[in-house]
Amino acid sequence: MTRTRIGLAGYGFGGRIFHAPLIAAADGCELAGVITRSAERRAELAAQHPGVPAYDSLAALAADGVDAVAISTPADTHVPLVLEAIGLGLAVVCDKPFALDEAQGRAAVAAAAAAGTVLTVYQNRRWDSDFLTVRRLVDDGTLGDVSLFESTFERFSPDAGPSPSGAGILRDIGSHLVDQALLLFGPVASVYGELHMRGDLDDRFFAALRHAGGVTTHLSGDWTQGAPAPRFRVRGSAGSYVTWGMDGQEPALIAGRTPAADGAGWGMEPEARWGRLQRGEQGEPVPSERGRWDSFYPAFGAAVRGEGPVPVDPQDAITALTVLDAIRRSATEGRSLEL
Structure with missing residues (x-):
């Protein structure tokens, strides 16, 4: 080769x-x-x-x-x-x-x-273990008709600045969250956004997206949240899928592990970190897909x-930027925006 x-x-x-x-x-x-x-x-x-x-x-x-x-x-x-x-x-x-x-x-x-x-x-983050699991559950109909998709990146890091990228948390973390929502549920028809500013950059955001297909998406990012929300909560007519914490590939890389060293074990989440399919008080663990940043x-x-x-496709990034710009404008103007 x-x-x-x-x-x-x-x-x-x-x-x-x-x-x-x-x-x-x-x-x-x-x-x-x-x-x-x-x-x-x-x-x-x-x-x-x-x-x-x-x-x-x-x-x-x-x-x-x-x-x-x-x-x-x-x-x-x-x-x-x-x-x-x-x-x-x-x-x-x-x-x-x-x-x-x-x-x-x-x-x-x-x-x-x-x-x-x-x-x-x-x-x-398209190849996060938990996101790949959400895609599987949506695509195979396990959740029935999905009406609400909640997706958060929240951590408790009190000393963290607005964003390591220098762009604010909406453009940084929001780029992932919006991209994932668009992949799952398609074009966005309207946007509502809220931003919390620290100096010139935002360090916390919330956004509500209404997709053209009828699904509502709630997105939030916050690096100084003392009580982080579930990473995903997906509400469907046949049950809801909920998962906590972040995909394990980032901490694995920080610890010095690599796909070359881990082989087929790369991206595998332990059962203790699997999400759950909930129907009221009745719930069951859902085996997580293998995370595939290595692809x-x-x-x-x-x-x-x-x-x-x-x-x-870089055109997907343009579509996400359109939504991110609308979230920022909505927060500035204090109103929902049609796209």
Whole structure:
């Protein structure tokens, strides 16, 4: 198999934890280099991925013949770096939030299309164990007709800032939650939003979406919530599915585990963390699907080689940005908005 040589722009938390180990472990891919000027980050790279070179710029990375780059840098640099990479002839993975607003995202997608460049967005939470389980239960009719989908990212981290991406929690975490809701229930007809600001950035949000198909979605994000809500609660005519806590792939990566080392055990949730199908006081555990963050980069590598579609259509990110922009405008204007 021809290997797709993928560089990485940025070696902060996101680059070190969410990208580098998964690129290095991906079938058909090679972690070909990392762009970072920080001496500390370069030392970490040498310790964690011996032999992987460090570069000062996208141009230097491209000059060494890489095929693609994954961008994991502060949010306001995403689109400028995407456009630079496209100009250098590189295929691109852009971390979320893909752009700061819909217009900026559309410009990047249009540039990639004009250049014939492969572009995708790193929506890894599509492959969370609990989300894959929700998709299965919705698709196979276990829940009956779904009327309400509640999805939260809530933690108790009192010292946390608004967002590690520098974009506010709505654009950062909300990018995942909106993307998942759109995948499950399709286009959104109306939006209501609330934001809590800390300085110039939001650190808490709530959004209510009414999908064109009739389902209502409630989304919330909060890093300083002392009593986190269920991760998912999905109400259907035949019962409700509820699950608590976050998918285990992130803490596994933080602990130094990788798909290459774990093999078939990667992404498997212990029974104690399975969600439950509830019908009043009667309930039963539901076996969780295997989390598959390890599937993203093999699919991207294949797309770069012309062997399949990108793992996430960038047009999906534009649709999500439209909803995110509407949530922000709704919160500012204090009213629901039709889309």
